[in-house]
Amino acid sequence: MPKMPVQLLSRDEIAQGTLRYRFTKPAELTFKAGQYVSLGIPDPPYRDKKGPRRPLTLASAPNDDVLEFAWRTSDSAFKSILAAAPLGSTYEVVGPIGTFALHDDPTVPAVLVAGGIGITPFRSMLRDVAARGLTHPITLLYWNRNPEQAAYLDELAELDARLPNLKLMLTMTQPETSARGWDGLTERINLDLLRECVGDLQAPMYYVAGPHRIIVAVTEALTVAGVDLARLKKDEFTGY
Ligand SMILES: Cc1cc2nc3c(=O)[nH]c(=O)nc-3n(C[C@H](O)[C@H](O)[C@H](O)COP(=O)(O)OP(=O)(O)OC[C@H]3O[C@@H](n4cnc5c(N)ncnc54)[C@H](O)[C@@H]3O)c2cc1C
Known part of the structure; x- marks a missing residue:
């Protein structure tokens, strides 16, 4: 799967210890609600042994104009870099991945x-x-x-x-x-x-x-x- 560049648009705290991140949405990315992507930091300024990528669910809907993620904060290198990242900086997304999506038949609850x-x-x-x-x-x-x-x-x-x-x-x-x-x-x-x-x-x-x-x-x-x-x-x- 190709890596798609995304730019950081905003970051805010939406619950205690939980940050929401919004990124630009690549035109070529189509997905089903419930799927996830791998979000990566290209050329990270520092690393830890857990690496510069995480699987993260898309919290935005397929029709939304932006990609949204929300994650619990921690002091991992991945999350620390993104918590301090300047708006406009570039990351990469691979996906969509997974089959966690709502069934089609609307009569089934x-x-x-x-x-x-x-x-x-x-x-x-x-x-x-x-x-x-x-x-x-x-x-x-x-x-x-x-x-x-x-x-x-x-x-x-x-x-x-x-x-x-x-x-x-x-x-x-x-x-x-x-x-x-x-x-x-x-x-x-x-x-x-x-x-x-x-x-x-x-x-x-x-x-x-x-x-x-x-x-x-x-x-x-x-x-x-x-x-x-x-x-x-x-x-x-x-x-x-
Ligand atoms: C399908 C899927 C969807 C997810 N969606 C979300 C989401 O929407 N929001 C969210 O907050 N989280 C989500 N997660 C979890 C997310 O990917 C992170 O694992 C979690 O946020 C913890 O990351 P961290 O950097 O805080 O923790 P860390 O503990 O620093 O990192 C956790 C990651 O590092 C790996 N790891 C741990 N220890 C080591 C080690 N010693 N060596 C190598 N690797 C190690 C783990 O397997 C895991 O991938 C999702 C995970 C999956 C699988």
């Missing part, structure tokens, strides 16, 4: 389960659903420790108000760490919570994205419920 920064593919999918007027019944179950750490909360609330077929369920498992306070769900992702949010567990297609523990939690819950695991698509964010 979709259950999207995001753990923390695993919200990125679902932000892309929901923007795409809104842009294309898709009618799939969708439940988004979004787990975080507290609201401060939850990226895209305002935008998701706005999509929830706009899309009649979207049901947004938020769970914050450490509400005591929030200065804002939280009086919604606090359960971890488990079978009881899925039953409460979804109802008939056998009908939907399931999509889970984020760190390993959320993938395991959803896989185990659906296994116990006797759901055919062919109905589950996983997007594991390795590296966390």
Whole structure:
């Protein structure tokens, strides 16, 4: 796959410890909502042993004018270089990669389960659903420790108000760490919570994205419920 140059347009903090980056969108890059790319730093000023590239989900929708990513900050060389990068500097994208995309049949409900920064593919999918007027019944179950750490909360609330077929369920498992306070769900992702949010567990297609523990939690819950695991698509964010 060819390397496509992209220029950094903006960088801002969208949740505690989470930065959003916007880049120019190469004309030749077409992708499906939910896919990822490999983002690379050409000629990095310094390196660590983890290298100058990362697989990163496109948080923007295919029709958006820019490429958007969101990632948890860390002191890796890759993220430190990008955190200090001047606007207009050039990076490279390879992709799109992956098959994590919404099914076509709008009569089959979709259950999207995001753990923390695993919200990125679902932000892309929901923007795409809104842009294309898709009618799939969708439940988004979004787990975080507290609201401060939850990226895209305002935008998701706005999509929830706009899309009649979207049901947004938020769970914050450490509400005591929030200065804002939280009086919604606090359960971890488990079978009881899925039953409460979804109802008939056998009908939907399931999509889970984020760190390993959320993938395991959803896989185990659906296994116990006797759901055919062919109905589950996983997007594991390795590296966390
Ligand atoms: C399909 C996919 C999509 C992803 N999408 C997102 C996203 O949208 N947002 C997001 O925040 N993250 C995403 N990630 C995770 C992302 O690629 C990074 O792994 C993560 O952000 C941690 O990067 P880091 O630089 O902070 O951590 P680091 O620990 O510095 O780097 C992690 C990377 O280095 C590798 N690594 C770790 N230790 C070593 C070592 N000793 N030697 C060599 N390599 C090592 C890991 O395998 C991993 O690739 C995604 C991952 C995958 C696979």
